[in-house]
Amino acid sequence: MAAKKMIRGAWASLRNPGLPNNYLGLRPSVLPTSNRYFSATSVSQMEHHEVIIIGAGLAGLAAARKLTARGKNVKILEGLDRIGGRVYTTQFADTRVEQGATFIIGACPANPVFRVAQELGIFKGEEDLRIFKWHVGKYLKPRGEVISQASVDKALEIFEELEKDLKGWYESGDSLKDEPVNLFDFYTKEVQDEIQRFPQDIQDDIMRVLECKLSFTSFGMGDSWYNISANMYGKKQELEGGWTRVPPGVNTIVQHLVNQLPPGTIMTGNTVHRVFWSNRGTKLETTGGDYTCDWLIITIPLGALKVNHSYMFLPDLPTWKSEAIDKIGWGKVNKLFMEWDDPWWAQGEAQIRLTYTLEEIQERTRQEWGKYIFGFEPVIENPRVLVAWVSEKGAEYVEIMDPDALKWQAAKLVKMFTGKSTPLPSKALPTQWCLNDYFEGGYSYCSVKTANDSAYMLSKPLPNKTNPRLMFAGEATDTRFYGTLHGAFMSGEREADRLLQVTKMISKKSAM
Incomplete structure (x- = not known):
């Protein structure tokens, strides 16, 4: 990982030769007030939008839905070739699996993601809920x-x-x-x-x-x-109602939000490399060309912000913003899906917990990454498939290991806890969140360095609340529900509301 980030740093300095880190010689505290600072390219030749949103995850889609419904001209730029961010429903072993977010945490009307699911008719009553009960097993x-x-x-x-x-x-x-x-x-x-x-x-x-x-x-x-x-x-607060799976896949919620946007709102495969911001607007350099906008909403995952913010923004972000990015914890998580042709567990008993002594946990090594697995969960749609959740260093290990080595280690782990030899899984699929440049991990949490106001400081717009040219959304910016789908969704709506309020005030002043 260290080598990977060194390479990134070298690439950052080479990408714009002759462009110093303090943004064309300006002190970071001095905000440019004219588009002449953006580049030699004529601003009139750039594609302009009233609002640009970086990221087509739940936060970006929620913001875009609210803004376009109010008539705003919005463009979402997404670096990946897919939509959804950390929502990623795919196929494995002839069944649907959630490589990313699995649960709606808080199956109740207070949860906006749950309300969207209800709009889709996914949950008509309590009998439709698939509540996850961790303690059972x-x-x-x-x-x-x-x-x-x-x-x-x-x-x-x-x-x-x-x-x-x-x-x-x-x-x-x-x-x-x-x-x-x-x-x-x-x-x-x-x-x-x-x-x-x-x-x-x-x-x-x-x-x-x-x-x-x-x-x-x-x-x-x-x-x-x-x-x-x-x-x-x-x-961290938790809504009532428990954790429920989404039977048709969490991506159905994403697609529902996309369907409510005007055609052409989202451009995938377009990575934003640099953001030149001022108190009059913003210019973005992307793989798809240069863009300008009046207002920018950034929904980049915190992990990617940690790695990229020092050379992505010109002028540099204020110290208090950089400190918030640094202080909030960013977790490393992955899942490992495995299929056995001949299941070794009894029917209805696939919820299995693996227990260790403290000494065994503290002795975990890369060769024994299996000790980072604390249990197996069934994939309800396929009785031959189990999923193991892996975090910390183990989450990084599973991404770089040979697939056959993963299968062998899984069989070794099963034998260790059952006392029986079992065949290797016929298929194995590790998710890839930690080494993915667009995520760098899973979700945010409060680390020992986190201050009580860190999430709030991360959410504060720049240059200020009355002129929010740069706005920040995403689950890490939510002060109560960070690390959740609804935290991301609510943060996007929060920034949309902020922008609507400011533009309304501007319109009133213009009419006077």
Whole structure:
């Protein structure tokens, strides 16, 4: 990864030879007020739009839907050759799989993504919901030993109390006054004494389930529990209704939004390389040519912003904006889909949890990337397919491994926990989010470096609220629902509302 980013840095300096990082010699704090600073190319020769949106994920589509409905001239520039961003429904082993977002988190009317699904008639009643229940499943120790349901229930009860304590700590305001502490240290301190209340013979089982639940929580953030902030854990809010799958695929929601846009609104395969911004408008250099716009909404995933912002924007972003980009955590996540011709699990028992001791987790290596897998989930439409969720370094490992090595390691993992030899999967599909230049990972979370106002600072427009020429959307900019589909959707609508309000005020002044 380090070498990859060094190459990017070299490419950034070569892409525009003679163009210094401080934007044609101007101090970053000085905003150009005339289009003459943009380039030697005549502005009249460039394609102009009132609003340009970078990114055709949920945030960009939600913003475009609201703006075009109000008569705005909008163009979406998408670097990929597909629409949807981190929503990516594809085919594997003759069935539909979600390589990206899988769940609507909060199956209730307060969730705008759920409302779109209802518009499509996907959820007519509770019987249509496919609620994901993480705690349900068989918890295995090596050699096929099953942890008793009583021990599982005790462990999950402890973890639930731990989460309540974390949320209460944040809501009281005390966590923001205390020294930063990571989730692992908080967990270790709180759990050790609690475990001693139970008989010695079940303490190991309870700890294994707790470690498994903590691994699932880490997957929800995409990073190690050593980097996740305990102080900020309670900041993220969750809507009621549970986590539900979308039976026809999450891409149906994306396509529904696309269908509501004027034809030609979206241009795919057009990567934005540089953004020249001023207090009068913006110019963009892209693989498809140069564009100008009055207003720009940026929905680039935080991971890509972290890598690219230092040479993408001219003038440079203000220090407070760069610090927000740096401080917010960005998780590494992937999935591994596998098909077995002869399933080794019993019908109806494909929800399997793999439990480890803390020592085993801390000893994980690239050769043992399978230890980053904490369980298997069924792919409901195909009884021969399982999906494993992988995070942290393991998420990067699965992207660079040979497919046969992935199959071999999966079979080794199954044997380790069932005590039985199983054939290799006939097919394996690892998702590719970490090494993809357009994403650099999965989703945002509060790291030990994150400040309480980091997401808010990331969302603030430039140069200011009354003249928002550069606006920022995407799930990482939402202060309550980051890391979710509805967080992304709501952020896009937020920036559309911001722009509509500003342009309305401008129109009123012009009419006076």
